[in-house]
Amino acid sequence: MPELPEVENVRRTLAGRLIGRTVAAVDVRRADVVEGEATPAAPEALLVGDAVERIERLGKQLAIVGGSGRVVCVHLGMTGSLVVRAMPQPAEAPPPHTHVVWRFAGGDELHFRDPRRFGGVWTFPSEAALRERRWHALGEDALVITPAALAAALSRKRQGIKATLLDQAVLAGMGNIYVDELLFACGIHPLRPAGSLGPVEVRTLVTRMRRLLNRAIEAGGSTLRDYVDGNGDAGGFQLRHKVYGRGGQPCRGRGCGCELASIAVAGRTTVYCAACQPLTGVDRESILPSP
């Protein structure tokens, strides 16, 4: 579930509680969620004996960097969570689907849970290795990318704008919720070919994307069902969604009042307003399914 704003909230809450603290032990309860050179005999790959130095984020992925330089990368997938449990009772069993538990000196624990197991944990000997072997496949972060860089990336694409923005190799961090919200905010139809956006439109897209993501971060992210931050707290931005999850309901655009449309794009439910997000300057027949 977690998209950029949710993952950034996890990063911030974990950083506040874990930086400077030393990992005393790790309990890998499901070995197949961890990829890398970590073994029961070599737990230092999972930062045992390391103090947490900083926590980085690129798109939807996190990197916990230890003082030794070793790195643990976590991708939360759809249902993953990273939550700090303060001083659990000795006999207290972790919740179901808790796959990795880090025990910190002093007693607190960090739990990686992921019922659907679309997420995972990857270990690397250095941040350089993480960037070369894993993060090389990601585009620039959605909070950092410049209008010029995004325009260059979009100009090479003939795909629809929604499918293109969901592609993590183009832009890292946007998912189904925030793409729909962004395209509504910009008045852009989700099936507009990415390459048909002009420089002014791309500049507006980037400006509104930053504003949308920053507002969502400040609201604690969107909690639909599972998402919680590193403290176990839910977000509040789902209350401010304009289109996501609102197919068939009235558009909240000024003076619009028409019914929001719901279609499938790139295999994902897509909600938009046909009046506020027209297919301008495009041959409709070539894009929309004929009746």
Place this chain on the structure above:
DNA sequence: CCTTAATCCTGGAAGC
């Protein structure tokens, strides 16, 4: 190039 569907999983909600 492009798009679509299947796939990896679990669990909640809706339908009967």
Place this chain on the structure above:
DNA sequence: TGCTTCCAGGATTAAG
């Protein structure tokens, strides 16, 4: 109440 079906924040892969 119980059973079945569908759907979900992600991402890769194969197939058309």
